[in-house]
Amino acid sequence: MGLRHLSADTDADRVAGALAEDGAVIVDGLAPPDLLDRIAAELDPHLALTPTGPDDFSGRNTRRTGALIARSPSSRQLVMDPLILSTTGRFLSQATNFQLHLTQAIAIGPGSPAQPIHRDQWAFDFFPFPAGYEVQCNTIWAMTDFTEENGATRVVPGSNKAADKLRFEQSDSVAAEMERGSVLVYSGSVYHGGGANQSDQTRIGLNITYNVAWLRQEENRYLSVPREVAATLPVELLRLMGYARGAYALGYIDDLRDPIEAVRPGLSRPGFGDN
Numbered sequence: 001m002g003l004r005h006l007s008a009d010t011d012a013d014r015v016a017g018a019l020a021e022d023g024a025v026i027v028d029g030l031a032p033p034d035l036l037d038r039i040a041a042e043l044d045p046h047l048a049l050t051p052t053g054p055d056d057f058s059g060r061n062t063r064r065t066g067a068l069i070a071r072s073p074s075s076r077q078l079v080m081d082p083l084i085l086s087t088t089g090r091f092l093s094q095a096t097n098f099q100l101h102l103t104q105a106i107a108i109g110p111g112s113p114a115q116p117i118h119r120d121q122w123a124f125d126f127f128p129f130p131a132g133y134e135v136q137c138n139t140i141w142a143m144t145d146f147t148e149e150n151g152a153t154r155v156v157p158g159s160n161k162a163a164d165k166l167r168f169e170q171s172d173s174v175a176a177e178m179e180r181g182s183v184l185v186y187s188g189s190v191y192h193g194g195g196a197n198q199s200d201q202t203r204i205g206l207n208i209t210y211n212v213a214w215l216r217q218e219e220n221r222y223l224s225v226p227r228e229v230a231a232t233l234p235v236e237l238l239r240l241m242g243y244a245r246g247a248y249a250l251g252y253i254d255d256l257r258d259p260i261e262a263v264r265p266g267l268s269r270p271g272f273g274d275n
């Protein structure tokens with residue numbers, strides 16, 4: 001079975017429904033080409049300076065360039081994409097709120113072998129979340145076309161419902177083939193991995209992920225986005241970045257102050273649980 005494709009005029013219920021069933025779905029043509037051009041221009045110098053990965057999981061010929069909020073102002077539009085945010089809100093609705101988990105350009109170089117197939121939620125120290133309790137909603141935006149040959153993300157459809165800590169072979173998975181500007185949306189529970197790049201071109205995707213706000217963020221956004229940059233950002237983005245309490249009480253400053261005060265004094269909301 002291949003992955004389902006939805007068109008860009010779909011709605012969050014359909015995307016979240018497909019996610020709950022299959023663990024992954026592709027929305028075609030959601031990002032306009034000129035936005036991707038701007039993001040590429042902003043990120044290229046950073047990608048060029050990023051070292052390749054230190055191990056087989058990161059990919060020894062793969063560059064992972066993070067801190068997109070700071071390095072690529074245009075990427076903020078993808079982070080705040082309305083369809084993706086409402087899908088995430090529905091998909092993670094069992095939690096009080098959600099936050100930005102990581103922002104990372106993943107450039108898989110020619111000749112790279114496939115990444116081991118995994119669940120992204122294993123990052124939480126392999127905690128066995130109850131079946132059906134989803135903790136992440138993830139995207140990979142295609143900055144280049146994604147083909148089976150150039151290392152399109154591979155997904156085991158329906159494996160979001162499988163047991164934990166399984167080992168899958170590449171042959172159990174399908175390639176999330178999609179055109180530049182399309183986005184793969186997938187859960188933290190679905191088994192997947194970067195594909196082998198057997199082409200002579202680099203495959204680039206923007207991995208932008210969200211998690212329930214009671215868990216730690218994979219990318220430390222307080223340290224990767226300088227305070228003076230944070231001070232210029234819209235308040236909705238700041239709250240999504242983690243300048244907000246997670247659920248009722250997590251992450252306040254000193255005398256129960258709202259963390260937004262660190263960058264936007266005067267915008268605090270009184271009390272807990274009001275995120």
Ligand SMILES: O=C(O)CCC(=O)C(=O)O
Binds near residue numbers: 195
């Ligand atoms: O680059 C990809 O297609 C997937 C990468 C991935 O799954 C990961 O790094 O966790």
Ligand SMILES: [Fe+2]
Binds near residue numbers: 118119120
């Ligand atoms: Fe992954």
